[in-house]
Amino acid sequence: MIAVVVGLGPMGRGIAQVLAEAGHSVRVVDATAELGQSGLERIRADGGTGDITAAADVESALADAEVLIEAIVENMDAKRELLARVAAAGGPDLLVASNTSSLSVNEMGRAFGAPERLIGLHFFNPPTRMRLVEVIVGAATGDATVKRSMSLVESLGKTAVVCQDSPNFIVNRVCRPLYYEAQLLVAQGVEPAVVDAAARGGLGHPMGPLQLLDFTGLHTHLASSETALREFGDPRYRPIPQVRGLVRAGMTGKAAGRGFYDYAIESPRDANTRVLRRPGPAGGSTVRVLTCGAPTASLVAELNRLAEAGDTVLDSSDGGWLSVVPDGVGWVRLHQRADGAAFAEVVEDETARVAVPGFVDQLLDQLQAPSVRVPALPGLVVDRLAYCMVNEAVTVVEEGTATAEDVDVALRLAMGHPRGPFESLRSAGASAVYQALLSLTEAFGDPRYRPAQLLRRQALGEARTR
Template identity: 40%
Template sequence: MAIKKITIVGSGAMGSGISQVCAQSGFDVAIYDVDAAQLANATASIAKFIRRGVEKGERTAEEAEAAIARVRPCADLAEAARDCDLVIEAILENMEAKKALFRQLDAICPEHTIIASNTSSLSVSEMATAYGRPQRFIGAHFFNPAPVMRLVELIRGAETAQETVDTMVDVVRTLGKTPVIVRDSPNFIVNRVSRPLYFEAQLMAMEGVLVQHIDGAARLGAGLRMGPLELLDLTGLAPHLASSETALREWGDPKWRPVPIVRTLVRAGHLGRRAGKGFYLYPAGEQTPRIPSPSYDLEPFDVKAVAVVGTGPKAEGLATKLGAAGYDTTLLPTLSDQAPSNGSAQMVFEAIESHDQSNVNELFQKLGSICSPGAVLVTTSPYFSPTELGFVSGRPTLTIGLHEPMPFMNRRFFEIGKGMDTNGRTVATALAVVKALGYQAIAMDEMPCYTVYRLIVPMINEAAFALSEGLASAEDIDTALKLGLNHPFGPLEWADKLGIDVVLRIMQALQSHYGDPRYRPSMLIRQMVRAGHLGEKTGRGFYVH
């Protein structure tokens, strides 16, 4: 079916942005709103942004004026929709309001007209019941700002015809955007799969982790353009809370329950950047928050000689880096009863491949007895507690964690985990070593699996749940997260690079520590590990390598 005339209902930020994109792409556009003043402002804004494209060299002045001429503001719904091929609804996110509109459109639109709702989380199948032609009803979730963001989620309702899907795929591609096909399900792809990322950031904030450290780890360690709490402040905490409540109501699964800190912030009017306060404060309407960060200006211990205990790529790689940074480095495949490096090592790194706490406890107990009295002991694993290892070694003030998340990303970033009794000079020493390596670091109190894994891996796990339920293809899930949130990898691509077995181990560690259903591993993840489909390292995971 050929689409020539498009009606946009709603002239807010999304409606006006979608109208602009449609007009620039050659469609005749009618834009309707019940608010005449807002409609006038939207029409002027569309013209302004189209003309701005001339200044940027995106189009000629003649092309811009032709696009502007294709936009027709309408104060009457019947006038706007009576001869259209496609209606894109972009009104408030309220089921009853949308259904009331679709009943009106059912009486107005020609028989062939397709209705596309720009809903971000509501049931497309339910909305379609208000339109007498459910086979011509589909979800078309654009992302904000619509002229910039390349992704459109196309949501197939229970009765959506394949012809409708095919037509909308053609329209989206004509708009210069990338469609992904989604089965009707709460929150669709992006808002569903990314929700654990935001939940984990909020839970860490409730646990007392500084919000700037959470966001900093996400940017530095995972390559996200914005940290999850920064992004929530930008997009607004109230919409996030509402969509979380939708997910909980629709799924009935406690893993979707909103995190209390967000409910508290919303009730207090801390709605994000526009309100001047959210997870951060924005003084005098500033767009960037002012963030004080704790400093460790204590004198670090003098470290010239170091030892690395372990075998394999992890231990060898760390020893190589330390040697290149100028440290007198000894690599010890096994630990004898002799002190590392003849007792001269001021810092000893555990880099063994075991994930067994008892094995590492035994190692640290031995290190505590044979190392020089002032030597700092370091665990490089995200699974072991510096607090526990400090206790068993008898060196609670001198034991610390130093973890490089996702080294395949080449982010040159370490997470430093402080035990309950780790002293400030030990932290300062770890920071000094990281600086000597040419890396960046964030130091914070220890937590299971550290920050980056705790943010990214539950999102991977939810993507696996979505894939196993047939929500969308692996390719579309990954494309949606990369284009919708500007992530460097899709979650299933991330899983293959990290290792499916590592994903399972992290989810099990989080579930064991917190006892929360949020961390229930996907059965698909368990099955892939049992089948030996571990990702890139075995040649097969979510993709074939």
């Protein structure tokens, strides 16, 4: 197959390399013939092999081509101009794909003039290593185009997930509340390293959300947040003010030397290590643990009864316990990751007068659970991050943007999450997630936490089967 790749930044070069190494003939094009040739040389220098040639312009590259993938700047005007040239020079069977990560495939389809032949193929960076490709289907995209696109992705050894055209698609959409909640936790007094260590330890994420934002650039995230708010018109997508302040101060992340972390003082890895308590040798006396969700009269009575009998720990992330947890009772949230490893959040809050009894560490040593200390905020850190992601994922399925299976695959492959959000939902139970979101909504009075109606129905259906 003859494929054309337009735009030879890092993404375009990577896509061209993947196509060529899969056995396709590739013609690369950039804004000028000179830039096209230098882009080809960069591909070769990066180890690219296969049949790759540089064309002087789009028109000459399109001769006998079967597919064109554009990876030019994320600007709709620039894409419209390119698509007009492609429409004039390409054949009637040319498959046209955009590697856009944020722009509307529907709008590009109209600009192209033959929307049935235009689709989004969102590769992830770097394309040579990342296995996932989001296949973005516009309202007028033809079934034959979808089928050809899926076959193309599979020929590259990639995994395709299908997404209807919607702002942020799957991965960036579902991860948006992960980033928002991480930022809000910092605004509410949690150290960035604690947030990241909790996400890594409790959820198994390979990189904490704040370190990841620093790496990609806070200015980039802020711009996409503004787009999400504008496109959805929903206040739960509004950007976090503290991030706007960091961007205005030029503290845009790792490349700037300062973001959520100050890289001149401490790396994120060192900071995460500093806040993490490693368990010691197992031993000590027996500790009673009450694991539960929101407090009820009977649970409070049970907790008091256990506390009178000896060392007792409350295992819950529900913020309602702050007003009723007895003095002398330890407060933790125990987690078991997908790989079976244990992790704990330990509530320690001087402002709220929540102390940590010595037997809490004895319990964590017995469980061999690393831990971080967190303030008494509703949802603590891990459950708040996880449940908000689950709620967004359910919303994506509810509105018909993607299937639950594709959402899980996308988050595992693109983000390295050991569990997809629907796997997390099944593990926790729809009722538990729904009630936790209701509790967060009540505690914060913020529409960010309102549960999706599909989640409510799932929770009620789950309750009916008991």
